[in-house]
């Protein structure tokens with residue numbers, strides 16, 4: 001079978017299908033399960049009005065909440081210090097940006113300088129979705145790196161101005177890499193729905209979708225951040 005070709009849905013945004021092989025997917029999924037455990041582990045984020053979201057998350061490096069922006073403790077969850085972002089994940093994100101920029105140099109002017117310091121791991125059950133939003137809590141304009149595991153999803157990638165059309169609906173499958181930077185960095189995006197039963201059997205996931213979104217915040221390590229999206 002032929003693989004899906006790389007896609008540049010718009011300038012600055014690159015989808016590299018099955019960027020992670022099945023063994024790398026298994027390793028990343030294993031890491032996600034470990035991060036989910038114990039203190040500063042899995043929590044249910046809230047909307048700014050306090051309504052809990054359906055998706056469950058773990059943050060690394062910096063904790064992110066819609067109400068408080070980036071913080072070093074898991075504000076709104078168990079309040080403990082956020083788990084560190086492993087160097088290997090920052091390295092993986094840098095490789096991702098470099099490869100994406102090889103396809104479209106609008107993704108990033110200096111891909112080798114990408115210095116990720118935060119990640120959010122999202123766990124989607126079959127009902128979970130994520131509404132249209134921009135990623136704008138970061139001080140850095142560096143690209144956002146997104147890796148998908150488990151069930152596929154419909155990922156809506158829109159414009160920089162509004163939550164409405166024009167947008168493109170992309171299918172993100174397990175192992176896919178999606179990078180958005182440069183002119184695509186401020187695009188509104190959402191997870192419209194996940195597609196139950198589409199995870200590769202070899203991955204060893206019972207159901208659901210897991211995404212790992214890695215970012216460079218540009219925030220100073222010792223100062224609590226104030227900005228939220």
Ligand SMILES: O=C(O)CCC(=O)C(=O)O
Pocket residue numbers: 120122130135146189191211213
């Ligand atoms: O889970 C995803 O694929 C998207 C996550 C996302 O957009 C975010 O965390 O800001």
Ligand SMILES: [Fe+2]
Pocket residue numbers: 133134135189
């Ligand atoms: Fe986002």
